[in-house]
Amino acid sequence: xxxxxxxxxxxxxxxxxxxxxxxxxxxxxxxxxxxxxxxxxxxxxxxxxxxxxxxxxxxxxxxxxxxxxxxxxxxxxxxxxxxxxxxxxxxxxxxxxxxxxxxxxxxxxxxxxxxxxxxxxxxxxxxxxxxxxxx
Numbered sequence: 001x002x003x004x005x006x007x008x009x010x011x012x013x014x015x016x017x018x019x020x021x022x023x024x025x026x027x028x029x030x031x032x033x034x035x036x037x038x039x040x041x042x043x044x045x046x047x048x049x050x051x052x053x054x055x056x057x058x059x060x061x062x063x064x065x066x067x068x069x070x071x072x073x074x075x076x077x078x079x080x081x082x083x084x085x086x087x088x089x090x091x092x093x094x095x096x097x098x099x100x101x102x103x104x105x106x107x108x109x110x111x112x113x114x115x116x117x118x119x120x121x122x123x124x125x126x127x128x129x130x131x132x133x134x135x
Contacts, residue, residue: 011113014116017109020109024047032105049112052123063100066103
């Protein structure tokens with residue numbers, strides 16, 4: 001059985017807040033200053049968000065989700081309908097671009113929320129061993 005620690009953070013809530021572009025700590029401030037640029041600090045609660053290390057995970061999960069949706073849709077349309085291939089290319093090409101642009105910031109925000117909730121990469125308040133610089 002897990003022991004409850006008062007300093008535990010709710011990962012599901014932090015990920016949900018991050019997915020909607022909100023600060024994982026307070027849920028009010030914006031996490032992004034532009035499309036994918038993470039704000040250094042929350043404008044409402046002042047939480048330091050510069051520690052995130054989302055790196056390659058958001059594009060990977062975006063491609064994984066979009067790929068499954070688009071390939072399943074194409075296969076279904078090819079098997080069940082007699083649509084011309086050019087129309088499938090237009091429909092699913094557009095769907096691929098739109099889904100990717102919508103999901104990418106949501107997934108990046110959720111990953112930042114997960115890192116914040118688990119106190120990863122400097123969100124613990126301690127020095128981050130991954131960010132060591134000899135300079």
